[in-house]
Amino acid sequence: MDASADLVLEAADEATTKTIGATLASLLRAGDVIGLTGDLGAGKTRLVQGAAAALEVEDPVVSPTFMLVREYDGRVPVHHLDAYRLSGPAELEDLGLDEVLPADAVAFVEWADRVAGALPASWLELAFHTRPDEVRDIRVRAHGAAWAERLPELRSTLEPFRARSRQGRRHL
Helix, strand or coil: CCHHHCEEEEECCHHHHHHHHHHHHCCCCCCCEEEEEECCCCCHHHHHHHHHHHCCCCCCCCCCCCCCEEEECCCCCEEEEECCCCCCHHHHHHHCHHHHCCCCCEEEEECHHHCHHHCCCCEEEEEEEECCCCCEEEEEEEECHHHHHCHHHHHHHHHHHECECCCCCECC
């Protein structure tokens, strides 16, 4: 999906961010990697909390900043990584990609832009931006063929959260 075809979502509050995560979870399957990028404090962990709850994770989901990786049991296992303190892709690879991005789990990678070179060929990016009015714009971008094939379902599923322009039209 090229930048001109990005899907832009809007989250006015934490509850909406969690709901977007839960809605996205309905599309996720083992082996999926979701990269979260953007502004500090914009809701990356909140989105993971919503997705994890929808994937039937019962444990509280907290930021993995000091642990680097947190693993949760659910209908599909969830791995939640924080690459903020990593120096680059090589450091993620040193952790063992099969361990942190296993084929039998859904992996959420916060600060994915820091380690993008170590991510699989196909992954989904959600870029968070906090507007001056404190509303979050979340730009969804598919990387690779596998996510490109899933775009119609992704667009349809996330339609209720699409951002409206000032003229009332929806962004792509």
